[in-house]
Amino acid sequence: MKVKAVQFEEKVTLPEVREILLRVEADRLGLEREMSYELRRSIEHANLLSKTTPEKSRALVEALSGLEKMRPEIAYRIANLMPRSRDELRAIYAKERFTLSGEELDQILEIVLTHF
Secondary structure (H helix, E strand, O other): OOOOOOOOOOOOOHHHHHHHHHHHHHHHHHOOOOOOHHHHHHHHHHHHHOOOOHHHHHHHHHHHHOOOOOOHHHHHHHHHHOOOOHHHHHHHOOOOOOOOOHHHHHHHHHHHHHOO
């Protein structure tokens, strides 16, 4: 199937992707259609790496978006990875042109832990 044009684009977190893929899987199984290799691998990946619920991940992105030095891409990356230490959080910010202070890192980690 060829895609002719993108109709809309929306950022979603990994737990939200997992929920969408599980619905697709249920639809395919209900219609007794075979799932492609790519779809099966995508479902396995989402199941393995999703660490929270879609509602909590969306709330985390919204909470992180209110912080200074927080771009939407980074907020979604944090919600997908759910870092638990300063080192993991620093790895997410490694490509940025600025560094975060210890207090800023702790503030982000507190927000992440409240949405775990």
